[in-house]
Amino acid sequence: MKPTFMKSALGKTRLLPLLMGTVASFAGTAHAAAPGITSTNGTAATFLLTAQPAFLNQPDGSSVYSWGYGCVTGSSPAFVPAGMHDASCNTMQVPGPTMVVTEGQTVTVTLTNNLPNAAGNTSILFPGFQVTTTGGVTGLLTQEAAPAGSVTYSFKASTPGTHSYYSGTQGDLQVEMGMYGALIVLPANVPAACNSGLHASNVNVEVAHGESDFRLAAAAFDHDKSCYDREYLFQFSEMDSNIHTQALAQVTARSGCTAGAAGCSLEVPTEPYHPSYFMINGRSMPDDMDANYEVEYSHQPYNGNPHMHPGEQVLLRIIGQGRWQHPFHEHANHVRILARDGNMILSATSGEDLAGAPLFTTTTTPGQTMDGIFYFTGRGLNWDMYGHNPKSTDPLANTTCVPDSNGYYTTNSAPPAPVAAVNYFEWCQDHNKPLEVNPVGDVAGGGPATLPNPLIFTNGAWYGGSPYLGPNSNLLPSNTQGNPSNERGFAFMWHSHNEREITTNNVFPGGMMMMMLIDSREFVIDEAN
Numbered sequence: 415m416k417p418t419f420m421k422s423a424l425g426k427t428r429l430l431p432l433l434m435g436t437v438a439s440f441a442g443t444a445h446a447a448a449p450g451i452t453s454t455n456g457t458a459a460t461f462l463l464t465a466q467p468a469f470l471n472q473p474d475g476s477s478v479y480s481w482g483y484g485c486v487t488g489s490s491p492a493f494v495p496a497g498m499h500d501a502s503c504n505t506m507q508v509p510g511p512t513m514v515v516t517e518g519q520t521v522t523v524t525l526t527n528n529l530p531n532a533a534g535n536t537s538i539l540f541p542g543f544q545v546t547t548t549g550g551v552t553g554l555l556t557q558e559a560a561p562a563g564s565v566t567y568s569f570k571a572s573t574p575g576t577h578s579y580y581s582g583t584q585g586d587l588q589v590e591m592g593m594y595g596a597l598i599v600l601p602a603n604v605p606a607a608c609n610s611g612l613h614a615s616n617v618n619v620e621v622a623h624g625e626s627d628f629r630l631a632a633a634a635f636d637h638d639k640s641c642y643d644r645e646y647l648f649q650f651s652e653m654d655s656n657i658h659t660q661a662l663a664q665v666t667a668r669s670g671c672t673a674g675a676a677g678c679s680l681e682v683p684t685e686p687y688h689p690s691y692f693m694i695n696g697r698s699m700p701d702d703m704d705a706n707y708e709v710e711y712s713h714q715p716y717n718g719n720p721h722m723h724p725g726e727q728v729l730l731r732i733i734g735q736g737r738w739q740h741p742f743h744e745h746a747n748h749v750r751i752l753a754r755d756g757n758m759i760l761s762a763t764s765g766e767d768l769a770g771a772p773l774f775t776t777t778t779t780p781g782q783t784m785d786g787i788f789y790f791t792g793r794g795l796n797w798d799m800y801g802h803n804p805k806s807t808d809p810l811a812n813t814t815c816v817p818d819s820n821g822y823y824t825t826n827s828a829p830p831a832p833v834a835a836v837n838y839f840e841w842c843q844d845h846n847k848p849l850e851v852n853p854v855g856d857v858a859g860g861g862p863a864t865l866p867n868p869l870i871f872t873n874g875a876w877y878g879g880s881p882y883l884g885p886n887s888n889l890l891p892s893n894t895q896g897n898p899s900n901e902r903g904f905a906f907m908w909h910s911h912n913e914r915e916i917t918t919n920n921v922f923p924g925g926m927m928m929m930m931l932i933d934s935r936e937f938v939i940d941e942a943n
């Protein structure tokens with residue numbers, strides 16, 4: 415975002431959306447993962463989906479009539495990753511259930527149409543796969559399920575990576591109403607390299623600090639340059655509530671009509687298009703920061719609340735599900751694109767090296783998916799990022815930082831960093847580099863930044879723009895860097911760079927915005943909710 419925008423944001427919200435700021439209290443305990451449903455039928459993966467109406471919550475208090483895919487009542491999918499709290503699959507949700515399968519599996523999805531009769535037929539497209547169909551009625555793009563009817567789609571999960579699925583019937587209306595979701599195909603053969611050396615050490619360090627592994631796999635593809643330590647799925651979409659209001663009015667006026675009879679249909683104009691809600695995984699900011707499967711979002715189960723530790727390789731699974739492009743900016747670093755639509759982008763000459771662009775904004779083309787790696791280490795900040803230094807009174811401070819050949823303190827250092835080191839993957843050049851003089855900072859020497867006098871509140875009590883001050887700083891009021899207890903991190907705003915899209919029904923802040931929290935190692939990132 416632009417500096418001018420940051421300034422105004424500070425005045426309006428407690429979120430402190432800073433380029434470099436201290437973590438605020440909004441994060442609570444809700445973290446994220448890439449939750450979904452899976453099928454345990456061996457070589458076959460079977461899913462029973464239904465298409466139904468329900469109302470979606472928006473943070474301005476409105477309930478928006480929508481359509482979505484969900485799990486048939488009585489079908490009992492397994493939930494992944496293991497250990498998610500309160501995992502469920504409602505009969506209608508937006509986005510639809512994230513189906514997680516393994517490369518090579520035969521995937522069979524039976525869709526039953528429980529939309530109002532006036533909505534007519536519906537269907538699912540699985541772009542990128544060779545789909546065969548059973549039953550249903552002939553539609554323009556695929557076989558469709560008539561009202562109360564069913565259709566079955568079957569295909570081999572031939573390409574690993576992140577894929578989209580969405581309605582192939584009257585897409586201008588049905589996709590707008592919420593009929594889209596994700597299909598994640600895990601690689602059949604995770605490269606051995608992902609389970610050893612530096613690749614494995616990040617996960618070992620997490621374990622040493624009491625963290626669980628919430629990955630769906632250790633690699634995104636059958637390729638040793640696609641290893642990752644953590645993953646998040648983000649589906650971007652927008653809604654024009656006028657379309658939804660019209661759909662509800664017409665469905666209500668025609669309730670009880672006979673499917674297929676004259677007049678039992680909708681005439682909902684989808685142009686001109688003026689979206690009022692801009693969503694990440696079906697939720698607008700700040701709702702996207704609440705937990706996965708939170709009870710007040712029974713039809714919007716997935717959140718957007720990424721966390722990581724410095725040095726981790728974070729896999730971003732990104733899908734454009736609306737009809738607009740959204741220039742989504744992941745602050746703090748570019749996203750190295752691994753694949754588009756499940757197709758890895760490799761060097762034409764070596765055939766092995768990654769050739770995907772590092773993107774400043776991951777532009778979400780409608781229907782397209784991207785797999786990318788986000789990475790942040792704190793290299794070059796010019797101060798000791800978390801105050802892990804000998805002069806700190808923090809009992810977790812570490813006096814050691816031995817650079818490996820890349821300058822970081824890792825298992826490649828000599829002697830190697832212990833997996834329990836609180837400053838694992840620290841950029842050693844900045845180790846013990848003080849920021850400010852006591853009592854403002856928690857270090858005892860002159861540093862690269864001049865901090866405001868805490869006794870002068872010209873900048874307001876919510877001073878922002880400073881580097882992280884270490885766990886013992888007394889500069890900020892409570893509920894900022896001291897809380898949640900033990901959380902020590904940097905908040906980077908991840909948001910649409912079309913600033914119209916970080917509003918909710920024209921009110922800032924809202925919409926397509928979340929925070930990436932880069933936490934110090936001793937903060938346990940619990941992705942269970």
Ligand SMILES: [Cu+2]
Nearest residue numbers: 415416743745
């Ligand atoms: Cu930005």
